[in-house]
Structures are given as structure tokens and as C-alpha cells.
Amino acid sequence: MELKHVSELVGAGKDIESAYWELVVKDIQDTCKLLEPIYNETDGEDGHVSLAVSPKLANDTKGTIEAAKWLHNMVGSPCVYMKIPATDESISSMKEVISLGISVNATLIFCLPKYEAVIDAYLDGLESCGMTDLSKVSSAAAFYISRVDVTLDKKLEQIGTAEALDLKGKGAVAQAVLAYQLYQKKFSGPRWERLENRGAKKQRLMWASTNVKNPSYPDTFYVNSVIGPDTISTFLVQALQAFMDHGILSRTLDAKVSEAQDMYNAIEKLGIDWSSVGSELEHEVLDSFTKSFDNVLECMQKKAMSIYSFQKHV
Ligand SMILES: O=C(CO)[C@@H](O)[C@H](O)[C@H](O)[C@H](O)COP(=O)(O)O
Secondary structure (H helix, E strand, O other), X not given: OOOOOHHHHHHOOOOHHHXXXXXXXXXXXXXXXXXXXXXXXXXXXXXXXXEEOOHHHOOOHHHHHXXXXXXXXXXXXXXXXXXXXXXXXXXXXXXXXXXXXXXXXEEEEOOHHHHHHHHHHHHHXXXXXXXXXXXXXXXXXXXXXXXXXXXXXXHHHHHOOHXXXXXXXXXXXXXXXXXXXXXXXXXXXXXXXXXXXOOOOXXXXXXXXXXOOOOOOOOOHHHHHOOOOOEEEOOOHHHHHHHHHHOOOOXXXXXXXXXXXXXXXXXXXXXXXXXXXXXXXXXXXXXXXXXXXXXHHHHHHXXXXXHHXXXXXX
8 A cells, every 4th residue: 555645635535533544554564564574583572563542542441442453453463562551441441452362562651550450451361362372462561760750759859858859760760670570470470371371472561761851860870770681671762872872781670679679668658659650640641642642633634734725726
């Protein structure tokens, strides 16, 4: 299929959102073709492409399931991950989507209780999947890092005691270290082994938001601090360049677990509720995703209309 211009799609009677999805699906199909060799070489472990369902469906369980099924079918590649945010409503949809054999990037995870719910949705989904070989279904859980510190650091500054100020810049990594412990616990033992015997793949932890937002922290701080087996790091270009230049490749993620637990507890003792921090961030980021989505549609509409009316007048 040739990539059509938005004005052609709108001229052919498509509404702007349908035109958007047509362009996005084509783009994702092309990217899947590029990554399919990696997907095949690694037996489906790597080489995935994420396609996000509309952020407007974040609180709509059924709508998310339908959108994921439709988009997965439209793309038609095993490489595609349906990217679904970890809101309470969407976590319910993840179980159903996984049970249909559709791979999922569970995104916008900011706290441990949400992360555990995401893992459970994956395990429940695999258990109720009718396929005998589960090896074609996979998932990544995108746990955010730097944004957590931005929110925590503000709260610690407001508390303002020496103990609080000393914990600045430590919470996000401490929470990530504990997330990795949870990953190891949940993906071991009899429940997991039963699924593994059916070919199931572990849901890998994917570190999102790894770029440093506070300029007083070293630019490789987050990437250096969350290195461990079976995890995925995402990078913005600057963070990748910084890591390639002076990053330290060493297994940090489970090197200081009890220290991380102490920091996590100390932050809680100061009256900071980790789940509330998570919900605050979830709302903030979803809101920004929705604004960006609306903005893209608005720009496409303007572009389509200007080209369409120009063509009508020549
Ligand atoms: O969405 C995912 C994973 O699902 C991430 O890769 C995500 O795109 C990026 O890490 C973030 O958007 C960048 O993080 P931030 O700087 O906006 O906090």
C-alpha cells in the first residue's frame, strides 16, 4: 500500500481521525518490516514496534480492547506491541488483550502497586489464552524513572528537613530496584513455571523516562543505575549519546537492594505516599498525551484543508 497524503484521505471522505489511523498503521507496518529480521533471529524476544491506542480510551476498558484488536489486525505483524497505559481500567483490558494472543507494551507505570497489577494482568491473560504454544505472545512493562524523581524531589523540598533533602534524587532509582525484585519474584515459582512450560516469555521491565531532568544530576545517572539482565532501556537521543560517550556498563540494578528498600521506606515515613505520586504522574502524563493527540489531529485537519482547497482552486 502506498502512503497516501492526509489531504487525499480527507478528500476521499475519511474523517481526520480515520485518516490519522490509516497513516499510523502504514508507518507501523513499514517499521515492523524493518525489525522483522531481528524479531525472527531472536525468536520474538526483540524487534518489537509499539503502537499506542488512543489516549482518549485510557479509562475505557471495552474501548481499549476493541481498539487493540482492530489495530493489531490492521498492522498484521507479530512484531507489533499494542501500547496500553496502566490505568485501572486499561489494566483490566490488558488481561483480555493478552488472552487473545496480542502482545502488549504496558506503559505509564509510576509505582509498585500498579506494576504488580500489570504483571498479574499479564499472567492472568496468559493463563486464559487458548493457544497451546504461548511463545508468540509477549509483553514489556514500561516503568518510568526520571519523572518520579521530579515529583518526589518537589515534595522532599517542601518537607525541607535535612533527612528529606538528603533523599532527593534517590527515590526513583530505589523504586526501580524494588520493581526488579518484584519482577524476579513474580516470574519464578510454580505459577510461572506452568506458563513457561507452555512457552510463555517473561514480561520484561522496560525503563522509560531515563533522561535526566534535573541538570544537577549526571546525564547518565538513570541509565547507569538500572542495568540488569532481561531489562530494556529506552533512550532519548541525548541520553543515548551521553551513555555511549561516558556511561558505565555494570550490573547496578540488584547491587544494593537493601539500601534501596531503606530509602523507599524512609520516603514513605516522611509522609509521601508512593501510590499517590503514581496517580499524580499518571494523570499528568495522560493529560499531556491527550493534548498531543488532539494537537496532531488539529494540525492534520489544517494541513488537509489548506491543500484540499488549494487543489480545488488550481
Ligand atoms: O512510552 C514509553 C514506553 O512505553 C517510553 O519509551 C517513552 O516513550 C519515553 O521513555 C518517554 O516518553 C520519555 O520520557 P519523558 O522524558 O517524557 O519522561
